[in-house]
Structure formats: C-alpha cells, structure tokens
Amino acid sequence: MAGSTHSVNNQVPPLVGYDVFSADRALTAAVERHVGPDLRDEVLGELSALGRTSGSAQVQEWGAQANENPPRLRTHDRYGHRIDEVEFHPSWHRLLGKGVSAGLTAAWDRPAGHLRRAAAFLVWTQVEAGNGCPLSMTHAAVPALRTDPDLAAEWEPRLTSMVYDRELRPAHLKAGALFGMGMTEKQGGSDVRANTTNARPLAEDGTYELTGHKWFCSAPMSDGFLVLAQAPGGLTCFLVPRVLADGTRNVLLIQRLKDKLGNRSNASAEVEFDGTWARRVGEEGRGVRTIIEMVAATRLDCVLGSAGLMRQAVAQAVHHCTYREVFGGKLVDKPLMRNVLADLAIESEAATTLALRLAAACDDGGEQERALLRIAVPAAKYWVTKRCPPVAVEAAECLGGNGYVEESGLPRLVRESPLNSIWEGAGNVQALDVLRALQREPGAFDAYLREVGQARGADHRLDGAIKNLLTELADLDGVEGRARRLAERLALVLQGSLLVRFAPPEVADAFCAARLGGDGGAAFGTLPHSLDLASVVERARPVA
Structure with a gap:
C-alpha cells in the first residue's frame, strides 16, 4: 500500500527447524574421528535426533x-510447615526430562x-x-560414589537412568x-579445607549428623547431594539424601536462592544443615x-558448556x-565482517575439538590418557571458558543493535558466558x-608432549x-605468578596440534597464524587478510 510505514524487509529468519548437531561440522568430524566404526552409525543417529530436537522451534521456546x-523458593506451605521447595516453570521440567532421556547422565x-x-x-x-547444572552434577557424582561399593550399588542405577x-x-x-553438590562455604570459598560444617558420627555404620551451612548448593531440588564436612578424622565427603528411606524429608533448610547474572533458569541456593542425616562416602x-x-x-563439562x-x-x-x-550485498561477503566471523569460527572449532578429545580420553581410561587429562582438563577449563565471553559479545555485535535485544537470544548467551570460568574453580x-x-x-x-608432538613438523x-613453551617451563622461578600464562600456552598449543592434525587446512592455518604465530590482534576480526577466510566462515555456517 502506498505510503505504508510497516513493510518488513531485509530481516533475518529465525535459526530454528534445523539439526544442531549435523550442522556443526567441527563437532560431527570430532565424533566420527573418536567413535569406532561399529558404533558410528548408532551414535551419529542418536546425536542427530537430539540435534533436531534442539533445533526445533518448540524446544527453543522452552x-x-x-x-x-x-x-521461586517456597520455605513453608500454607499451614506454616517448613517444606523448603523450589518451584520451576513447566518448561524447566520439560527440558530436564529431555536431557535425562538423551543420556546426559548415562x-x-x-x-x-x-x-x-x-x-x-x-x-x-x-x-x-x-x-546442564543438575545433569552435570548427576553425571559427575558416579565416580565419587564408586569409592563405596554399597553406595554405588544403591544409587548408580538411578543416577544413570x-x-x-x-x-x-x-x-x-x-x-x-538427580544429584547436587555442596562444597563452598561463605568463609572459605575455593579453600574447602577451611569448611566449618561439622559431622558427628551416629553409629559404626557410616551414618552421621551434619550441622553447618553451604554458601553454594547446586540444584537444591535434587534427590541427593555430595557435601564436605569436618568429621573427627578430618574433612570428609558425605551423601545427603533429600528424602529419607521412611519418607520423611531430611533437614535441608534453603535460606535463599542466588540472584545470578545469568543461568536464570537454574536454582543455586544457600542451605543450612541442622541435625541433617548423612552417609559417609570414602574414608x-x-x-x-x-x-x-x-x-x-564437572570441570570438563564447563569446557563443553563453553564450547x-x-x-x-x-x-x-x-x-x-x-x-x-548491507551496502548492496550480503553482510557475510563484506571482507571485514568475513574476517570477524572467521576469527570467531576458529575459536569455536578449537574449543569443540579440544573438548571432544578430552572426552575421548575419558573413554579410553589408559594410563597415558589419564595422565593427559590431569594437565589438559585444568588448562582447557582455564582457557576455553575464558574465551567464551569475548566470543559471545563479538557475536552479538555482528547483529548490530538487534544483538542487544532480548528477542535475538544473544543477551542470554552473553549473560551465561562467564559462568563456566567462575564455577567449579575459577581461573586462578x-x-x-x-x-x-x-x-x-x-x-x-x-603425556601432553606425546600428544602435541604428533603434529610436529606440520606447521x-x-x-x-x-619450543617456546619448553623454554618457559625450563625456568620455574616465580612460576606461580606465571601460572595463567602457562595454562594459556598449554591450551593453545594443544588446540593448535589438534587442528593441524584434524581440521581443514584453512582452519588450522588461520589458528596457527593468529593464536600461535602472532599474526593477529587483540580483538576478533584481525586475521591476516590473505587467508582463505570464506571457507572458514562457510564451514561454520549452520544449514537450517
């Protein structure tokens, strides 16, 4: 209609109705690389089904x-009885149910x-x-429970269900x-040995009574929690069930829920123990x-979550x-925007490739792989989680003002992005x-050198x-003040080795140039212009 002010054009369709897994070339390649041929079709089919669910408009809306x-916290019912329950929106339960049924605890x-x-x-x-928080806690509780065969036999079938x-x-x-965890106390933070929660033995059967508090209790509506408390023999791990065997509720007094920057759907609580029944886990x-x-x-899950x-x-x-x-052409074809997108893409692919390599090492279970995990997990947790916030912010900027609007979904990613660096042991x-x-x-x-050495001579x-990493490690004077620098370099070299061996040449070339060779700036979008950036961006494009 002539003179209309409400015609809509040049707006981007929503990214829905696609297979989140299959559209991720870096992720699919990593799965195919690490899964044996006898399982490959089964695993790819399973992940593709989850990818289609994840990309659906309905699940995105949830x-x-x-x-x-x-x-919302409900400390009491209408009659004044203490109930200490957390109410969630129905979409939370739908999502958590999908996550459990997809095997994220199994x-x-x-x-x-x-x-x-x-x-x-x-x-x-x-x-x-x-x-992801209760899913991660539940998954991660299994190896701790396995230190007590009786507890593992009782709980593991339900946790892996x-x-x-x-x-x-x-x-x-x-x-x-589902399981949660309570380690941190207000006076101690990451120094868990400063915990003051007291554990008094009740009998010779490993049962105790806990008195104290936890400043952070993850997933407070879980069925059980692993917590630390001071027993007569020192700091000890305990299992605190939410409901006791006779149907009565254990004493888990939820004082308040944390008002967090992001991760808004998930409840994180402060809790008090006051004569709370617990079973010892381990000695x-x-x-x-x-x-x-x-x-x-859980630290590996932080890497995966950030990726x-x-x-x-x-x-x-x-x-x-x-x-x-814009300006007579597609924004993706503009040289400067292409540089930004390619720079973001190589950061994402490096994170994904490293995270899946560490997961494969967990499956292997051999001595060398366990040794590699000992150094690679904290290095990856340090570096990958720290790269997440600048990636999220730069990606939002690619949408211009639209990226600052809640409906775009980018603000939620930006608010979520620092979490994995802060939780489960911050950077230091x-x-x-x-x-x-x-x-x-x-x-x-x-084990680390054997892993990265597989790419020596290729770039x-x-x-x-x-070579520079070995030189720096030769001098360990004042090393604590250089610990972040070392963790960063260890992670970057490992990422570079993996990409040189397994990624397309244009991705490995861009990563090595900007992240290892010094031919890149402090901001995204500063890759050498001579690289094949169009191919890098095309590899990262989600095909809806």
Missing part, C-alpha cells in the same frame, strides 16, 4: 520460557559413553544452559534420580580425594550475516592445578610455540 520465569557404562555424552551436552547447552522423576520421595521408590579425612573425580568431571555457548553464538552470527544485506584455581600437575606428576607433562608456527 529454553526462553525457562529463563524468563526463574525458579555415560559411565555405555560404549563410547563419555564421547557421545560430551557431544550431546555440547548440543543441548545451545538450547538452554541452566539445566534415562527416566526423569521430579517427585520428592525416597530414592528407592524412584526410577531415576574420614579424605574428602577432597574422594570428591576430586566429581570435580574433574556449546560459543558454537551457538557463532552460528547465530553467521546465520544473521548470511541473510542480512585452574592455573594452580596446572602447576601442581607439572611439578608433582611428570607423567602428565610427558612451523606450532613447532615454534612448542
């Missing part, structure tokens, strides 16, 4: 709804279980990251259960050693620029963990980076 309607006894779960976790994070049962009732009456005084395998698994967030941010940016027209904790591996476990660095910039 993710938005869960974040727009955060959980890695431990499945063929290639960690690899297929890692890929699924990376895909599912792109729908809604908050429900693909049935989501949200009802509060005794675990032995449930087909599936008294060995709480950190008992729970450390759980921590290692997933980066992938979704890059997918949204490339999708937008593929359709948007990871860097110091890398140092401990270097100083106390020489086998860890040997002179990678060779130079390996």
Whole structure:
C-alpha cells in the first residue's frame, strides 16, 4: 500500500527447524574421528535426533520460557510447615526430562559413553544452559560414589537412568534420580579445607549428623547431594539424601536462592544443615580425594558448556550475516565482517575439538590418557571458558543493535558466558592445578608432549610455540605468578596440534597464524587478510 510505514524487509529468519548437531561440522568430524566404526552409525543417529530436537522451534521456546520465569523458593506451605521447595516453570521440567532421556547422565557404562555424552551436552547447552547444572552434577557424582561399593550399588542405577522423576520421595521408590553438590562455604570459598560444617558420627555404620551451612548448593531440588564436612578424622565427603528411606524429608533448610547474572533458569541456593542425616562416602579425612573425580568431571563439562555457548553464538552470527544485506550485498561477503566471523569460527572449532578429545580420553581410561587429562582438563577449563565471553559479545555485535535485544537470544548467551570460568574453580584455581600437575606428576607433562608432538613438523608456527613453551617451563622461578600464562600456552598449543592434525587446512592455518604465530590482534576480526577466510566462515555456517 502506498505510503505504508510497516513493510518488513531485509530481516533475518529465525535459526530454528534445523539439526544442531549435523550442522556443526567441527563437532560431527570430532565424533566420527573418536567413535569406532561399529558404533558410528548408532551414535551419529542418536546425536542427530537430539540435534533436531534442539533445533526445533518448540524446544527453543522452552529454553526462553525457562529463563524468563526463574525458579521461586517456597520455605513453608500454607499451614506454616517448613517444606523448603523450589518451584520451576513447566518448561524447566520439560527440558530436564529431555536431557535425562538423551543420556546426559548415562555415560559411565555405555560404549563410547563419555564421547557421545560430551557431544550431546555440547548440543543441548545451545538450547538452554541452566539445566546442564543438575545433569552435570548427576553425571559427575558416579565416580565419587564408586569409592563405596554399597553406595554405588544403591544409587548408580538411578543416577544413570534415562527416566526423569521430579517427585520428592525416597530414592528407592524412584526410577531415576538427580544429584547436587555442596562444597563452598561463605568463609572459605575455593579453600574447602577451611569448611566449618561439622559431622558427628551416629553409629559404626557410616551414618552421621551434619550441622553447618553451604554458601553454594547446586540444584537444591535434587534427590541427593555430595557435601564436605569436618568429621573427627578430618574433612570428609558425605551423601545427603533429600528424602529419607521412611519418607520423611531430611533437614535441608534453603535460606535463599542466588540472584545470578545469568543461568536464570537454574536454582543455586544457600542451605543450612541442622541435625541433617548423612552417609559417609570414602574414608574420614579424605574428602577432597574422594570428591576430586566429581570435580574433574564437572570441570570438563564447563569446557563443553563453553564450547556449546560459543558454537551457538557463532552460528547465530553467521546465520544473521548470511541473510542480512548491507551496502548492496550480503553482510557475510563484506571482507571485514568475513574476517570477524572467521576469527570467531576458529575459536569455536578449537574449543569443540579440544573438548571432544578430552572426552575421548575419558573413554579410553589408559594410563597415558589419564595422565593427559590431569594437565589438559585444568588448562582447557582455564582457557576455553575464558574465551567464551569475548566470543559471545563479538557475536552479538555482528547483529548490530538487534544483538542487544532480548528477542535475538544473544543477551542470554552473553549473560551465561562467564559462568563456566567462575564455577567449579575459577581461573586462578585452574592455573594452580596446572602447576601442581607439572611439578608433582611428570607423567602428565610427558603425556601432553606425546600428544602435541604428533603434529610436529606440520606447521612451523606450532613447532615454534612448542619450543617456546619448553623454554618457559625450563625456568620455574616465580612460576606461580606465571601460572595463567602457562595454562594459556598449554591450551593453545594443544588446540593448535589438534587442528593441524584434524581440521581443514584453512582452519588450522588461520589458528596457527593468529593464536600461535602472532599474526593477529587483540580483538576478533584481525586475521591476516590473505587467508582463505570464506571457507572458514562457510564451514561454520549452520544449514537450517
């Protein structure tokens, strides 16, 4: 109609109705590389099905709804009885149910279980990251429980179940259960040995009564929690069930829910123990050693979660620029925007490739792979999670003002992006963990060198980076002040080695030039213009 002010043109269609897994070339290539031929078709089919679910308009809407309607704490019922329950939007339960049924808590006894779960976790994070917390805690609790065969026999079948049962009732009456974790206290932070929660033995059967608090309790509506407390023999790990075997509720007093920057759909709580019944897990005084395998698994999930967030941010940016027209052409074809998108794409692919390599090492279980994980997990957790916020922010900028508007979905990614760096041991904790591996476990660095050495001679910039890393490690004076620098370099060299061996030449070339060879700036979009950036961007494009 002549004079109309409301015609709509040059707007980008939503990125929905596509297979999130199959559209991710870096992820599919990693899965095909690490899964044996006898399982490949099964695993690819399983992940593609989850990818289609994840990319559907309905499930994407559930993710938005869960974040727009955060959980609410109900300390008492209408009659004044203390109930300490958290109410979630129905979309939260739908998402969590899908995650459980997709096997995100069922890695431990499945063929290639960690690899297929890692890929699924990376895909599912792109729908809604908050429900990844209980899924991750439940998955990670299994190795800690295995230190006590009786507890493992009782709980593991429910934790690895693909049935989501949200009802509060005794675990032995449930087909599936979820776990949370409580380590941090307000006076101690990451120094868990400063914990003051007290554990008083009740009998010789490993039962105790806990009194104290936890400043952060993850997933407070879970069926059980692994917590640390001071027993007579020192800091010890305990299992706290939410509901006792006789149907009465254990004493888990939820004081308040955290008001967080992001991760709005997920409940994080402050809780009090006041005569709370618990069972010891492992030996008294060995709480950190008992729970450390759980921590290692959740840290790998932080890497996977950040890789997933980066992938979704890059997918949204490339999708937008593929359709948007500016100055007489597609935005994706403009040299400067192409440079930005390619720079983001190589960061995302490096994160995905590294995360899946670590997951494959978990499946292998051999001595060398375990040694590699000891140094590579904290280095990857340090570096990949720190790269996530700038990737999310730059991707939002690719959409211009639209990227600052909630409806685009990018603000949710931006708010979520710092979380994995802060939780499960922030940057300094990871860097110091890398140092401990270097100083106390020489086998860890040997395994690392064997891994990166497989690419020696393939790229002179990678060779130079390996040489410089060895030079820096030869002098360990004042090393604690350089711990972040070392963790960063260890992660970058490992990423470079993997990309040189497995990524397309244009991706490896761009990464080595900008991340290892010094031919790149401090901001994204500063790759050497002579590289094949169009191919890099095309590889990152989600085909809806």
